[in-house]
Amino acid sequence: MAYSLASKMNYCQLPALSASAVRARLCWSFLFASHIRRNAHSRTCWPCPATRSREGPTMAADTQDTTMRISQQRFKLRVWITSRLWAQVMLGMVLGFGLGLLLSESAGLILPETAEVVGHWLALPGRIFLALIAMVLVPLIFSSIVKGLSGAGSGDELRSVGLRLAAFILATTTVAATIGVALAQWLRPGVGLAGFSQGPSAPSLPSQTGDIPDLPAPAPQVSVPDMIVQILPTNPTASIVQGDMLAIVVLALLVGVSVTQLQPGRAQPFLALMDALLSISMNIVKWAMFLAPFAVFGLMAQLVMRMGFETMIGISGYVGTVLLGLAVLLCLYLLIAILFARITPLRFVQAAGSNLLLAFSTSSSSAVMPVTIQSARELGVPENIANLVVPLGATMNMAGTALYQAVAILFLAQLAAVELTSVQIAVVVGTLVASSIGAPGTPGVSIAILVSVATNMGIPVAGMVIILGVDRLLDMCRTAVNVTGDLVAAVLLRSVGRDPAQSA
Numbered sequence: 001m002a003y004s005l006a007s008k009m010n011y012c013q014l015p016a017l018s019a020s021a022v023r024a025r026l027c028w029s030f031l032f033a034s035h036i037r038r039n040a041h042s043r044t045c046w047p048c049p050a051t052r053s054r055e056g057p058t059m060a061a062d063t064q065d066t067t068m069r070i071s072q073q074r075f076k077l078r079v080w081i082t083s084r085l086w087a088q089v090m091l092g093m094v095l096g097f098g099l100g101l102l103l104s105e106s107a108g109l110i111l112p113e114t115a116e117v118v119g120h121w122l123a124l125p126g127r128i129f130l131a132l133i134a135m136v137l138v139p140l141i142f143s144s145i146v147k148g149l150s151g152a153g154s155g156d157e158l159r160s161v162g163l164r165l166a167a168f169i170l171a172t173t174t175v176a177a178t179i180g181v182a183l184a185q186w187l188r189p190g191v192g193l194a195g196f197s198q199g200p201s202a203p204s205l206p207s208q209t210g211d212i213p214d215l216p217a218p219a220p221q222v223s224v225p226d227m228i229v230q231i232l233p234t235n236p237t238a239s240i241v242q243g244d245m246l247a248i249v250v251l252a253l254l255v256g257v258s259v260t261q262l263q264p265g266r267a268q269p270f271l272a273l274m275d276a277l278l279s280i281s282m283n284i285v286k287w288a289m290f291l292a293p294f295a296v297f298g299l300m301a302q303l304v305m306r307m308g309f310e311t312m313i314g315i316s317g318y319v320g321t322v323l324l325g326l327a328v329l330l331c332l333y334l335l336i337a338i339l340f341a342r343i344t345p346l347r348f349v350q351a352a353g354s355n356l357l358l359a360f361s362t363s364s365s366s367a368v369m370p371v372t373i374q375s376a377r378e379l380g381v382p383e384n385i386a387n388l389v390v391p392l393g394a395t396m397n398m399a400g401t402a403l404y405q406a407v408a409i410l411f412l413a414q415l416a417a418v419e420l421t422s423v424q425i426a427v428v429v430g431t432l433v434a435s436s437i438g439a440p441g442t443p444g445v446s447i448a449i450l451v452s453v454a455t456n457m458g459i460p461v462a463g464m465v466i467i468l469g470v471d472r473l474l475d476m477c478r479t480a481v482n483v484t485g486d487l488v489a490a491v492l493l494r495s496v497g498r499d500p501a502q503s504a
Helices: 002-007 011-016 019-039 055-082 085-103 112-122 124-150 155-187 224-231 236-242 245-260 264-314 316-341 345-362 369-378 383-396 399-415 422-436 446-456 464-492
Strands: none
Touching (some): 085 112, 085 345, 112 124, 112 264, 124 245, 124 264, 124 345, 124 369, 155 316, 155 383, 155 422, 155 464, 224 245, 236 245, 245 264, 245 383, 264 345, 264 369, 264 464, 316 345, 316 399, 345 369, 369 383, 369 464, 383 464, 399 446
């Protein structure tokens, strides 16, 4: 740089100068260039009156310093986002919501047919993500439960974990259904809905279930003894092919308990196989997690494009009642974690924030089960307890679903001007609690149960067109609450198990 500054001098006069003068001029040029380099990284000017009077170099240095600070802030923000899954998921959710509003039918930017095609392409990453999770779901659940049972300790410890988990699921599901009934009876969202208050005889409403498009048929009547027999997987291969998660869970429970009764040496090869299967499944899930932000973006955009703001505003009473009930249930879960597990809401959110956002976006408690296990480990749950409780909770702990179904049943009754007695409401609560436990943790499974319960209670299901319109949104919300319940159950049972890594 000194050479470049010296080259700008008038070297035509150099022959008239002495050698010492030339050396002095080059020396001063070198010192001035060194000062410029130092001043580029500092706000302090050279304490020379002549230099302080020159504002050019100082302004250039300040501008360069500001540019460097902005670049560093952008770099830190990029690193912060890329290192936190929940931040990526939240960003994808916000961007997907905005894009969905722009491409919705109410915006009028594109034709409805084009919007449908665009929506399918936007949802492609989400469908691939869910397909990858579904591909490893059966081996993941089976190996996780077997490993959890084999590492849970003695038979007394297994019995303690099982009884406490069953009591927690039964109690919270019953309380959730009761909360839904109480809010629906208090707010009565179906009474004041314009156009539907006269019941199913109104000319604008279809009168038969078959007139409603895409409405699942009611589940066939099954007696309690037959229901108990159907839980047992008489054909495990068929259960795996059909994706019957309850049968797979029962099979894993039987195999895991049987393993605990064998001598350690005889069961070791099988446990090594289960450990390898669990590691392989978790590795595939880790690969799938790279698609999670893109999956959330596409699924959210497609949802908003299909629903639009008008639909949500038109049935805000029903949606608000369900969301209020889920919020009450969520606060109840956090209160249980504070009182019995000594976990503050801040710590809970820090450990499970990305997990809950992912559950909200995918609408599947089974799909986020590996992330739920990791969140439970971050909350101090031993590995064997997390591997046992979380898969069972993802299959059986559906308190949020029971609350949603209770509100929906009374909403349908209010639409049709059907008043249910106290005995009928109690039967509805008991039926929903029994049907929610064991329902698969995949999107849309609660609709068939809802139709079946409504039909059995003599409630017309013509208003299902409204429930179907917002089921996806409410399914996302109740899935996040269900996953919260799984984590709370795990932290409540963490004192029962021993971490093998710690005990070794």
